[in-house]
Amino acid sequence: MKELRVATSVRLAAILLGTSFGMSALALADDRPRGPEEDGTKPALTRIAGEGFMNSHAYKYLTELSDDVGARVTGSAADRKAAEWASAKMKAIGLENVHLEKYTIWKGWTRGTAEAQLLSPTPHKLHVDAMGWTGSTVAGGAEGDVVPVNLFDIDEEVKNVARLKGKIALVTQKGQPKKSFMMLFAAFGDFLKAAHEAGVIAVIGGQGGAKSTGMNLTHTGILGFDVDYAIPVVSMTAEDQGQLERFINRGITPRVRINVQNTLTSGPAETANVVGEIRGREHPEEIFVVGGHLDSWDLAQGTTDNGSGTATTLGAAEAIMRSGQKPRRTIRFVLFTGEEQGLDGSFAYYKQHQSEWANHLGNLILDEGQGPVTDFMLGGRDDLIAAFQPFADSLANIRPIKVNDNVESGTDTLPFSIYGLPGINMNQETKDYMYTHHSAADALEAQKPDVLTQNATLMALTAYWIADRPERFATPWPAERTAKMLRQKGEFEELKAFKIWPYGNLGEEPDKK
Numbered sequence: 001m002k003e004l005r006v007a008t009s010v011r012l013a014a015i016l017l018g019t020s021f022g023m024s025a026l027a028l029a030d031d032r033p034r035g036p037e038e039d040g041t042k043p044a045l046t047r048i049a050g051e052g053f054m055n056s057h058a059y060k061y062l063t064e065l066s067d068d069v070g071a072r073v074t075g076s077a078a079d080r081k082a083a084e085w086a087s088a089k090m091k092a093i094g095l096e097n098v099h100l101e102k103y104t105i106w107k108g109w110t111r112g113t114a115e116a117q118l119l120s121p122t123p124h125k126l127h128v129d130a131m132g133w134t135g136s137t138v139a140g141g142a143e144g145d146v147v148p149v150n151l152f153d154i155d156e157e158v159k160n161v162a163r164l165k166g167k168i169a170l171v172t173q174k175g176q177p178k179k180s181f182m183m184l185f186a187a188f189g190d191f192l193k194a195a196h197e198a199g200v201i202a203v204i205g206g207q208g209g210a211k212s213t214g215m216n217l218t219h220t221g222i223l224g225f226d227v228d229y230a231i232p233v234v235s236m237t238a239e240d241q242g243q244l245e246r247f248i249n250r251g252i253t254p255r256v257r258i259n260v261q262n263t264l265t266s267g268p269a270e271t272a273n274v275v276g277e278i279r280g281r282e283h284p285e286e287i288f289v290v291g292g293h294l295d296s297w298d299l300a301q302g303t304t305d306n307g308s309g310t311a312t313t314l315g316a317a318e319a320i321m322r323s324g325q326k327p328r329r330t331i332r333f334v335l336f337t338g339e340e341q342g343l344d345g346s347f348a349y350y351k352q353h354q355s356e357w358a359n360h361l362g363n364l365i366l367d368e369g370q371g372p373v374t375d376f377m378l379g380g381r382d383d384l385i386a387a388f389q390p391f392a393d394s395l396a397n398i399r400p401i402k403v404n405d406n407v408e409s410g411t412d413t414l415p416f417s418i419y420g421l422p423g424i425n426m427n428q429e430t431k432d433y434m435y436t437h438h439s440a441a442d443a444l445e446a447q448k449p450d451v452l453t454q455n456a457t458l459m460a461l462t463a464y465w466i467a468d469r470p471e472r473f474a475t476p477w478p479a480e481r482t483a484k485m486l487r488q489k490g491e492f493e494e495l496k497a498f499k500i501w502p503y504g505n506l507g508e509e510p511d512k513k
């Protein structure tokens with residue numbers, strides 16, 4: 001049936017071009033990229049779009065995950081409950097080979113209490129929450145002067161850390177940064193280690209030392225790839241932190257009492273990626289991975305980070321299953337855990353599937369919050385833009401979506417980009433995400449059902465088109481080409497700073513040696 005459709009479209013193209021059949025076949029034999037209109041995938045995509053838009057349960061899945069499963073920190077009992085829920089959904093949707101792929105993260109962590117009071121000059125409660133995988137104050141808490149530390153001068157602060165003994169360090173941002181945000185993020189870890197050794201009571205500062213965004217919200221999160229810190233670090237609301245900064249700027253030293261209690265496990269904690277497949281009809285051994293991350297933070301329900309990606313993935317799988325269409329190659333749906341601790345689930349996936357890496361085509365991830373899709377970021381693979389563009393163009397009646405080869409290093413696309421495959425990020429409009437991200441506002445109220453339905457359908461269409469088009473979409477680049485690309489994309493410094501650069505000197509420009 002498929003072959004017949006291709007032949008028909010070739011003939012149609014010949015008529016439209018006003019050339020002979022032979023001429024047009026020749027034209028199609030060249031490298032000109034073909035979209036769904038010409039490559040035979042359109043009838044299947046049309047059915048999938050119909051199921052995706054008219055028959056979607058993505059919002060129902062997101063509601064269950066948010067309300068009934070709730071927060072699901074990697075390695076916790078809630079993580080196991082979420083995995084059971086997700087595998088049951090995959091089975092109910094009709095995916096094949098549904099199973100858990102276990103791995104361990106270096107340590108587990110449980111949030112306890114975090115309380116702070118401003119004692120002087122104007123006593124009141126301060127709103128704080130602990131950052132993930134950070135430690136505790138002495139039992140019952142401690143009292144100290146609040147002293148500013150300039151994130152933009154963090155290397156100097158590390159050298160002068162002794163002045164902070166017995167104080168509470170408040171991370172501020174003064175002047176111009178001398179490094180990129182990600183480089184500051186990495187350097188902030190060095191500061192936290194030094195501060196603990198110097199006897200600092202606690203540090204007030206969010207991910208990478210960032211300040212909260214407002215609306216009286218705190219934002220938790222990890223402070224590096226696979227790292228824990230013995231010192232208690234808290235995110236404070238922008239409103240409370242702003243007041244402390246104003247006092248300091250006027251020469252008044254605020255005095256604060258702070259009590260933070262968390263628990264780190266002594267050894268590794270077990271978790272699992274949840275996997276299910278639609279097996280390919282012609283090349284089942286060739287695999288395109290589609291997903292989001294199942295784990296979340298714990299100040300709310302984890303709806304937008306990344307319940308939305310989880311529900312999008314399940315909704316996409318369901319739309320393809322209900323359409324009755326079978327792709328040429330296998331679509332493997334993977335709900336990763338450990339994303340929030342340093343992309344641990346997707347790095348574990350790479351390790352566990354290294355032997356079949358050459359058969360992988362890439363992955364497709366949605367993890368930029370609750371908004372509509374704006375870009376397909378092809379994860380460093382500039383060679384794929386021309387092939388992908390006609391597909392993106394075919395979606396124009398749903399949404400205009402741009403195509404570029406940017407690398408997204410903040411989610412499960414990164415291990416795929418690092419190891420030579422297109423880690424494709426479905427970038428989203430994120431204006432409310434700055435509030436819901438890792439905060440107490442990350443609940444179901446933040447996700448509009450119609451946007452979720454559209455995102456799930458777009459994911460289904462993209463996954464199916466990539467897995468089903470006649471020509472294989474991508475093969476892994478060799479290490480040298482990948483290393484060169486990552487350097488050109490400005491990823492080298494950051495990956496090295498976070499100790500996840502795997503290529504040594506590979507890809508280095510000769511004149512820079």
Ligand SMILES: [Zn+2]
Binds near residue numbers: 293305306339367411
């Ligand atoms: Zn996320």
